[in-house]
Amino acid sequence: MAATLHDVARLAGVSIKTVSNVINDYEHIRPATRAKVEKAIGELGYTPNLTARNLRSGRTGAIALALPDLSLAYFAELAAQVIHEAEAAGVVVLVEQTGADRERELDLLRSSRLKLTDGLIFSPLGMGPDDVAALDVPYPLVLLGERIFDGPTDHVTMRNVDAARAATEHLIAQGRRRIAVVGAHEGEIVGSAALRLQGYREALDAAGIEYDDSIVGYTTLWHRANGADSMRDILARGAEFDAVFGLNDTLALGAMRVLQEAGLRVPHDVSVIGFDGLDEAAYSIPSLTTVDPGRGWIAKTAVSTLLARIGGKADAAPQTLFADYRILERESSASS
Amino acid sequence: MAATLHDVARLAGVSIKTVSNVINDYEHIRPATRAKVEKAIGELGYTPNLTARNLRSGRTGAIALALPDLSLAYFAELAAQVIHEAEAAGVVVLVEQTGADRERELDLLRSSRLKLTDGLIFSPLGMGPDDVAALDVPYPLVLLGERIFDGPTDHVTMRNVDAARAATEHLIAQGRRRIAVVGAHEGEIVGSAALRLQGYREALDAAGIEYDDSIVGYTTLWHRANGADSMRDILARGAEFDAVFGLNDTLALGAMRVLQEAGLRVPHDVSVIGFDGLDEAAYSIPSLTTVDPGRGWIAKTAVSTLLARIGGKADAAPQTLFADYRILERESSASS
DNA sequence: TTGAAAGCGCTAACAC
DNA sequence: GTGTTAGCGCTTTCAA
Numbered sequence: 111m112a113a114t115l116h117d118v119a120r121l122a123g124v125s126i127k128t129v130s131n132v133i134n135d136y137e138h139i140r141p142a143t144r145a146k147v148e149k150a151i152g153e154l155g156y157t158p159n160l161t162a163r164n165l166r167s168g169r170t171g172a173i174a175l176a177l178p179d180l181s182l183a184y185f186a187e188l189a190a191q192v193i194h195e196a197e198a199a200g201v202v203v204l205v206e207q208t209g210a211d212r213e214r215e216l217d218l219l220r221s222s223r224l225k226l227t228d229g230l231i232f233s234p235l236g237m238g239p240d241d242v243a244a245l246d247v248p249y250p251l252v253l254l255g256e257r258i259f260d261g262p263t264d265h266v267t268m269r270n271v272d273a274a275r276a277a278t279e280h281l282i283a284q285g286r287r288r289i290a291v292v293g294a295h296e297g298e299i300v301g302s303a304a305l306r307l308q309g310y311r312e313a314l315d316a317a318g319i320e321y322d323d324s325i326v327g328y329t330t331l332w333h334r335a336n337g338a339d340s341m342r343d344i345l346a347r348g349a350e351f352d353a354v355f356g357l358n359d360t361l362a363l364g365a366m367r368v369l370q371e372a373g374l375r376v377p378h379d380v381s382v383i384g385f386d387g388l389d390e391a392a393y394s395i396p397s398l399t400t401v402d403p404g405r406g407w408i409a410k411t412a413v414s415t416l417l418a419r420i421g422g423k424a425d426a427a428p429q430t431l432f433a434d435y436r437i438l439e440r441e442s443s444a445s446s
Numbered sequence: 447m448a449a450t451l452h453d454v455a456r457l458a459g460v461s462i463k464t465v466s467n468v469i470n471d472y473e474h475i476r477p478a479t480r481a482k483v484e485k486a487i488g489e490l491g492y493t494p495n496l497t498a499r500n501l502r503s504g505r506t507g508a509i510a511l512a513l514p515d516l517s518l519a520y521f522a523e524l525a526a527q528v529i530h531e532a533e534a535a536g537v538v539v540l541v542e543q544t545g546a547d548r549e550r551e552l553d554l555l556r557s558s559r560l561k562l563t564d565g566l567i568f569s570p571l572g573m574g575p576d577d578v579a580a581l582d583v584p585y586p587l588v589l590l591g592e593r594i595f596d597g598p599t600d601h602v603t604m605r606n607v608d609a610a611r612a613a614t615e616h617l618i619a620q621g622r623r624r625i626a627v628v629g630a631h632e633g634e635i636v637g638s639a640a641l642r643l644q645g646y647r648e649a650l651d652a653a654g655i656e657y658d659d660s661i662v663g664y665t666t667l668w669h670r671a672n673g674a675d676s677m678r679d680i681l682a683r684g685a686e687f688d689a690v691f692g693l694n695d696t697l698a699l700g701a702m703r704v705l706q707e708a709g710l711r712v713p714h715d716v717s718v719i720g721f722d723g724l725d726e727a728a729y730s731i732p733s734l735t736t737v738d739p740g741r742g743w744i745a746k747t748a749v750s751t752l753l754a755r756i757g758g759k760a761d762a763a764p765q766t767l768f769a770d771y772r773i774l775e776r777e778s779s780a781s782s
Numbered sequence: 783t784t785g786a787a788a789g790c791g792c793t794a795a796c797a798c
Numbered sequence: 799g800t801g802t803t804a805g806c807g808c809t810t811t812c813a814a
Contacts (some may be wrong), residue, residue: 162791498807
């Protein structure tokens with residue numbers, strides 16, 4: 111059995127309060143006493159029981175991060191940054207995967223497993239606006255992803271519409287007029303796909319280009335294979351295009367592969383842009399132009415916002431915070 | 447303030463023991479009593495305080511997973527699988543990143559942050575055999591990665607040497623004799639790089655091919671950029687080669703890009719194989735032949751082994767468990 | 783079948 | 799400066 115405060119106190123010949131004082135760096139302790147206690151701690155290999163401390167203090171020093179799936183590169187990179195920021199702030203992170211499944215997301219919000227943490231950073235993907243009531247939870251909550259809810263919580267998000275419009279404008283500026291889209295979601299109104307598609311349409315409108323559904327590819331998921339399938343589908347329709355906007359990088363990379371298999375040159379015949387600013391987009395052939403939606407800032411801000419709530423700012427009005435985006439110009443959209 | 451057992455007991459007009467019985471599905475409760483209690487629970491929105499329960503029971507229902515960095519695809523996919531398996535077993539996972547830094551790894555092992563968990567699955571990268579003593583920790587520990595220690599803990603690992611030899615033999619079977627290596631670690635004896643390089647040399651020896659250091663590229667890290675740099679370095683030396691063994695997939699993908707930039711055709715001029723069985727290796731151009739080292743099995747086995755230790759098998763002798771590997775043959779090494 | 787009470791290990795009033 | 803003590807919310811003997 112591990113040593114407790116009592117054991118240390120007995121060995122050192124002091125009271126447990128004194129030991130507690132030493133552990134918590136209380137100032138006014140006689141050096142000799144401190145030395146005695148530290149010796150006893152060393153001998154017993156004592157370490158504080160955090161569970162007991164947490165029960166007493168009402169804090170756990172842990173936060174939860176819930177996201178669809180770590181094997182999706184975007185979420186893996188996001189998680190890496192959140193954990194990094196949390197560590198810098200002295201808290202640990204419990205990671206939950208929801209599989210982008212609405213039921214599992216709703217379950218998680220109610221789950222008592224979260225009792226092990228002081229708050230939650232939540233990136234939902236399956237829930238819709240109808241589920242907004244589920245966000246009214248009795249613990250600090252910061253939402254990531256689309257602002258599809260006008261919910262009662264803080265929200266850290268990206269400028270999807272603006273960034274997607276900028277991406278499309280970038281292609282138009284290269285002289286492209288027939289811009290295909292890969293990864294649209296059929297009938298969606300509120301998710302990332304819908305918002306990015308909206309930005310795309312806004313850019314077309316502004317440039318006087320007509321929207322053409324025959325060069326828009328639909329998928330359900332955003333894996334590489336879906337990007338490839340979606341691209342093959344568009345090619346099979348026979349419609350002409352001179353550029354592709356992948357609604358995320360993974361889709362764009364899958365699409366780029368199919369283009370090259372089909373003998374089309376990127377960017378000469380077809381210019382390609384993605385979205386997310388993944389590390390790997392810099393290392394494809396050709397390297398992929400993409401939009402960095404400000405993921406690093408989002409991670410940092412999510413952690414600091416959550417910790418501020420935990421630290422007592424419970425009553426302040428919920429805020430929505432937007433990250434700045436940036437186009438990362440690479441070979442796949444170089445002027446030809 | 448959240449409701450407690452006492453509040454529920456008072457409202458229901460019973461003792462807290464009775465409430466506790468209801469919550470823990472104790473069998474012998476009069477239906478009327480149960481109903482009363484459940485009504486009170488519902489009215490107060492009571493949920494058990496896990497911290498208190500943990501303090502009492504000595505268990506937390508959480509395990510820790512420590513790995514170098516989630517933004518490395520291999521570890522992201524590993525973490526996804528570990529969390530998945532843990533969830534199936536009813537425990538949550540706290541993820542720590544060590545950055546492959548020896549000091550941080552040693553700190554972590556001693557850290558009291560782990561007190562929040564019942565045990566640790568640990569994938570070290572910076573520690574060496576000299577640090578084996580640090581593994582003698584007072585909590586259940588399962589090691590992943592190289593078996594560089596003959597330590598006091600369970601170890602779930604892959605057959606690095608055998609799998610690397612099989613990878614090399616695969617290239618030799620295609621008629622390749624000048625097989626370059628990307629990602630070796632200078633002077634390393636015990637890590638993945640060294641073991642895989644050893645398997646490579648064993649395959650050469652068995653085939654009567656002489657080892658040639660001029661076609662072995664060294665890196666420190668295993669990011670895509672390192673694979674690219676390492677490949678450029680080998681090309682710059684001017685030595686001839688007809689195949690490349692990337693010591694992991696990320697390196698191989700980076701190397702493949704450089705080969706193609708240099709005008710070399712894969713697999714016609716140069717055959718390429720990687721190691722790790724990453725999802726994305728299936729979607730590169732050409733798709734990358736790789737070795738699946740059994741990551742799924744490793745995740746599952748690590749979780750079940752740790753939980754068995756936590757569940758009382760504390761005294762059993764430490765085991766070392768090896769995953770089976772498998773060559774995934776794809777375009778980058780197709781017969782030409 | 784239900785109640786009373788001890789105590790998990792710690793913190794923080796409060797006393798000396 | 800240091801000691802005493804009352805809980806944090808729960809589980810779990812032991813009695814009733």
